[in-house]
Amino acid sequence: MTQAYTRHTGRGSSNPERSGSRARRLLSGGRDRGVWRRGIVLAVFALALAGLMGLHSHIPNAVGNFGSLLETFLPWLGFGIPVLLLLALVRRSGTALLALLLPTVVWLNLFGGLVATKSSGTDGDLTVATHNVNADNADPEGTARDVAAAGADVVALEELTDDAVPTYEKALAGAYKYHSVQGTVGVWSKYPLSDTRPVDIKLGWTRALRSTVRTPEGEVAVYVAHLPSVRVKFNAGFTAGQRDGSAEALGRAIAQEPIKEVVLLGDLNGTMNDRALAPVTSQRMRSTQGAAGDGFGFSWPASLPMARIDQIMVRDLEPVSSWTLPATGSDHLPIAASVRL
Structure with missing residues (x-):
């Protein structure tokens, strides 16, 4: 009896099973056919994750603007892949491992570049x-110096307050000869500005402007915008209706721009994956x-950057580089880009 048990189980054998044999069975499915039966639920989760990422533009906004909320943090769904991978290995499920290939390919297709x-x-x-300088910024002078240190030819600031504007003007005067403030947004330039005017984005007060920058290589139309904030509320979901309406108005303004070369700078409260910015991006803005x-x-x-809601977009200009600047006294990071005219 004992000998039979030993033969069938391998216990007491002088040549015990090596630890690597489990991994080989998991990959081959040879002696452990259950490898394909286990982990069906994990495989379903993997397919659902792939569907959320790959079909995000088809997810409706009818309930709580869920589609836009998902698109705001879309890259972070990729963290589900290593989690499911670990669970699949623990479960020893070949089915789950195979299913994980799909969300991996989808994520790389979306964000690998x-x-x-x-x-x-x-x-x-x-x-x-x-840079959205934050209306509650306790150090506007230091923030202005930090932004000016980047050496940009044109600087846009958003969320300016009446009390802080003189501080920004004084701190930036040495580096920028030309500037204009319209409502809560402003533009500072080393090159002459002309035809500067507010842009109506349907808010009832000014949070966007348009100006012509006369560079040595030619004129460029510069838009500065601060679209309405979005919130996630338990009883209302992703409240982005006002932001979406302002994006449509901004897109119409850019569509009517007579100058071919356009730069859009600002806090758009939306990522490039968010369908709400389609009225802007559809104007050949990238x-x-x-x-x-x-x-x-x-x-x-x-403090912990999770989304790029501050944007630099261009039309008929060639981006050469784009980067994030060091933190200032604001709750946003400044961003910068270099383009070829």
């Missing part, structure tokens, strides 16, 4: 920067970070 270095390493004809940046370039919140 952002991980790679795209900066050309050369200087452009125009360097621009934008992200400098997506075209020539290194990494995701997250800008908010400054």
Whole structure:
């Protein structure tokens, strides 16, 4: 009886099973056919994750603007892949491992290009920067100095208050000869500005402007915008209706712009994956970070950046590089880009 038990179980054998045999069975499925029966639930989760990422634009906003909320943090869904991978290995499920290939491919297709270095390493004809300085910023003078230190030719600031504007004007006067403040947004430039005016983004007060920057290589239309904030509320979901309406108004303004070369700077309270920015991006506006940046370039919140809601977009200009600047006294990080005219 004991001998039979030993023969069938291998216990007491002088040649015990090696630890690597489990991994080989998991990959081959040979002697452990249960490897394909286990982990069905994990495989379903993997397929659902792939569906959320790959079909994000088809997820409706009807209930709580869930589609836009998902798109705001879309890259972070990739963290589900290593979690499911670990669970699949613990469960010894070949089915789950096979299913994980799909979300991995989808995530790489969406964001793999952002991980790679795209900066050309050369200087452009125009360097621009934008920063939501935060209305509650306790050190506007220091923030202005930090932004000016980037050496941009054109700087846009958002969330300016009446009390802080004189401080920013004084701190930036030495580096920027020309500037204009319209409502809560402003533009500072080393090159002459003309035809500067507010842009109506349907808020009832001014949070966007348009100006012509006369560079040595030609005129460029510069837009500065601060779209309405979004909130996640338990009883209302992702409250982004006002932001979406302002994005439509901004897109219409850019569509009517007579100058071919356009730069949009500002806090758009939306990522490039968010369908709400389609009225703007449909005007052939493209992200400098997506075209020539290194990494995701997250800008908010400054303490632990999780999303790039501050944007630099261009039309008929060639991005050469795009990057995030060091933190200031704001809850946003400044961002900058170099473009070729």
